[in-house]
Amino acid sequence: MLVGAVLIIPAASAGLLAALPDNRATARLNALASFLTLVAASGLFVERPQPGHYLIVDDLNVVFIVLSTFVGFTTSLFSGSYIAHELETGRLTPLYLRFYHAMYQTLMFGMNLALLSNNIGLMWVAIELATLTTVLMVGIYRTPAALEAAWKYFLLGSVGIALALFGTILVYLAAHSVVGEGLDAMAWNVLVRRAPEFDPALLNLAFLFLLLGYGTKVGLVPLHAWLPDAHAEGPTPISAVLSGLLLNVALFAVLRFKSVLAANPGAFAPGPLMVSLGLISVIFASFMLYRRHDIKRMFGYSSIEHMGIVTFAFGMGGPLANFAGLLHMTLHSLTKSAIFFCVGHIAQAKGTQHMPDIRGLTVSHPVLGWGLVLGVAAIAGLPPMGIFMTEFLIVTTTFARHPLLAVALGLGLLTGFGALLLRLNGLAFGDPHGSSARPKASFVPVLAHFGLVLVAGIWLPPALTEWFQHVARLLR
Amino acid sequence: MDRLALDVAHLFAGGLVLVSFMLLYQDRMTGLVNNFALHALVVSLAVAWQAHIQHAPHLYITAAIALVVKAIVIPFALHRIIVQLGIHRTIETVVGIGQTMLAGIGLVALSIIVMLPITAKAGTLTQQDLAFALSVLLLGLLMMISRRNAVSQVVGFMSIENGLILAATGAKGMPLVVEISVAFSILIALIVIGVFLFRIRERFDTVDIHALHEYRGERP
Numbered sequence A: 001m002l003v004g005a006v007l008i009i010p011a012a013s014a015g016l017l018a019a020l021p022d023n024r025a026t027a028r029l030n031a032l033a034s035f036l037t038l039v040a041a042s043g044l045f046v047e048r049p050q051p052g053h054y055l056i057v058d059d060l061n062v063v064f065i066v067l068s069t070f071v072g073f074t075t076s077l078f079s080g081s082y083i084a085h086e087l088e089t090g091r092l093t094p095l096y097l098r099f100y101h102a103m104y105q106t107l108m109f110g111m112n113l114a115l116l117s118n119n120i121g122l123m124w125v126a127i128e129l130a131t132l133t134t135v136l137m138v139g140i141y142r143t144p145a146a147l148e149a150a151w152k153y154f155l156l157g158s159v160g161i162a163l164a165l166f167g168t169i170l171v172y173l174a175a176h177s178v179v180g181e182g183l184d185a186m187a188w189n190v191l192v193r194r195a196p197e198f199d200p201a202l203l204n205l206a207f208l209f210l211l212l213g214y215g216t217k218v219g220l221v222p223l224h225a226w227l228p229d230a231h232a233e234g235p236t237p238i239s240a241v242l243s244g245l246l247l248n249v250a251l252f253a254v255l256r257f258k259s260v261l262a263a264n265p266g267a268f269a270p271g272p273l274m275v276s277l278g279l280i281s282v283i284f285a286s287f288m289l290y291r292r293h294d295i296k297r298m299f300g301y302s303s304i305e306h307m308g309i310v311t312f313a314f315g316m317g318g319p320l321a322n323f324a325g326l327l328h329m330t331l332h333s334l335t336k337s338a339i340f341f342c343v344g345h346i347a348q349a350k351g352t353q354h355m356p357d358i359r360g361l362t363v364s365h366p367v368l369g370w371g372l373v374l375g376v377a378a379i380a381g382l383p384p385m386g387i388f389m390t391e392f393l394i395v396t397t398t399f400a401r402h403p404l405l406a407v408a409l410g411l412g413l414l415t416g417f418g419a420l421l422l423r424l425n426g427l428a429f430g431d432p433h434g435s436s437a438r439p440k441a442s443f444v445p446v447l448a449h450f451g452l453v454l455v456a457g458i459w460l461p462p463a464l465t466e467w468f469q470h471v472a473r474l475l476r
Numbered sequence B: 001m002d003r004l005a006l007d008v009a010h011l012f013a014g015g016l017v018l019v020s021f022m023l024l025y026q027d028r029m030t031g032l033v034n035n036f037a038l039h040a041l042v043v044s045l046a047v048a049w050q051a052h053i054q055h056a057p058h059l060y061i062t063a064a065i066a067l068v069v070k071a072i073v074i075p076f077a078l079h080r081i082i083v084q085l086g087i088h089r090t091i092e093t094v095v096g097i098g099q100t101m102l103a104g105i106g107l108v109a110l111s112i113i114v115m116l117p118i119t120a121k122a123g124t125l126t127q128q129d130l131a132f133a134l135s136v137l138l139l140g141l142l143m144m145i146s147r148r149n150a151v152s153q154v155v156g157f158m159s160i161e162n163g164l165i166l167a168a169t170g171a172k173g174m175p176l177v178v179e180i181s182v183a184f185s186i187l188i189a190l191i192v193i194g195v196f197l198f199r200i201r202e203r204f205d206t207v208d209i210h211a212l213h214e215y216r217g218e219r220p
Helices: A002-019 A023-043 A059-089 A094-116 A120-138 A144-179 A188-197 A200-218 A226-233 A236-262 A271-288 A295-316 A319-350 A366-380 A386-401 A403-428 A444-458 A462-475 B003-024 B029-054 B058-085 B097-118 B124-146 B150-170 B176-204 B209-215
Strands: none
Touching: A002 A023, A002 A094, A023 A059, A023 A094, A059 A094, A059 A236, A059 A319, A059 A444, A059 A462, A094 A120, A094 A236, A120 A144, A120 A200, A120 A226, A120 A236, A144 A188, A144 A200, A144 A226, A144 A236, A144 B124, A144 B150, A188 A236, A200 A236, A200 A271, A200 B097, A226 A236, A226 A295, A236 A295, A236 A319, A236 A462, A271 A295, A271 A403, A295 A319, A295 A386, A295 A403, A319 A366, A319 A386, A319 A444, A319 A462, A366 A386, A366 A403, A366 A444, A386 A403, A386 A444, B003 B029, B003 B097, B003 B124, B003 B150, B029 B058, B029 B150, B058 B150, B097 B124, B124 B150
């Protein structure tokens, strides 16, 4: 029942939003639909239906779904005020707005379906749907730069998705000689249970394709080329959703397959592969942070860095590293989307995303400026915020097992830290520069996210810790 | 399974790899699109044959979709786009045709070396189908990186999809979900591509991807 609601609400409202002409009401309807989805998703903690052929609710995906619908809801609030400004300045026409809202809900539908699916084929379809909707939204401004970004994203994303499908077919082949033909050979709960009997060679090859395919969507270096462009050129709410949610969904797919592989004694250990991809991403992205001129591109690279950290943590494996990785992913989603909320309003106020033209924000726009300072402090990993704690956990658990890896990871983190603070200094302090117009901004989503991140850093509710530890143990 | 059935399946799958090679050396747009239509025709024949020997009637639907959409509708649409844009003459390649073909041969050898031992337990039919499918996939990727023109990259991508369909039908008894979804995704992809092509045309007066690179996001 609730599972159905999580899927039907976004799907139905996508159709409705495409049909409604009035553009004041649509932003509210978008927020309302996202809110209802969030309510339905939270109910999944309580109601746990039996896994069917197509859908499943288990301890792992509940975490992702609630996070996803929560950020989806707050982003829809931010999107309301952001889009109103875009309409006023004429960057978007009412027709495009209708398209935008319909696509937003379709994206939510695609992501929820991917998380809830109990069928590796269905999950693949859902991730492809989510990719295509974001491609369309990245290109919505129709500037040359936006079109290039969308085209690049489309090509790289499709190649990634094609590789993932090949991997999916190989997993089915490995399963069908054991489980038998039909839907059972594609269901997660069956795959994990019967994995020890599968042919290890087939599983190995399949995981390579799946890691490269879905890894493209996670934005792991060297498959990341689409990510900074897509973040910089699309509407800012989409950058927030991309960073905060879609990357997680792709990573979720990798995690599911990793647990199948981990259950098979003959298959290779997927950990080292993920650790190296993650570490390369962290180091590469943290150096790339230095020479950015576009504020949204910079935070795009920061997303690559943090997805690298999360992949690294899950690759290390073990209850503690998995716990830290899961928590880091959650906090990164919250922080990064809140940063994009601030950046969106800042870019609207200043009329540019070009960082040398933005200065002295704390003086000209105190709330936005200090919001950005807080966000960058959180994402860079300064102590009172939650990300400090998770990064600390990841580095220390790594140190206990592979000291050299921990040194490399620590250096990458410090490099990124330096770059972000350097840029922040120019953006937030000094004499104000350029326009000081005040856009109608919505601060509630920003404050809600930062509040949660701060609380997580100081005091995690024991119930939540227990839940995350439980999920971390499930992941192996 | 009798010998003849296996040989015919082998013939179609091998034919698909051959047509993939033909796609690599096309130097005119019209030729490229016609060749793609042939590619789709071969894949639909291969799928129909699989439906026949596996006694899986639902695969005929997949074959029909491949035939109607990819061998008829999409080539027709692409021809119209090419005429409208006036780009039927030239295809710009990044490296020469000769080197591309050599790389292609290497890729086919690679996929056979990788796939045959791993899938040994899966049965002869599946084994060969998968090796051929991986070859088609890699050749499609090669085509995408060796061409600068938007339309030929799209054709390369669709040839990858054909290879995937071959793999999916070769995996015996794989539920229909995937086949239909592949067909749907191609349809969606075409809409996306169509939109993009027209927008690119509108803004740049060219569909050469190279022109796009001038707008790289970083301006000092």
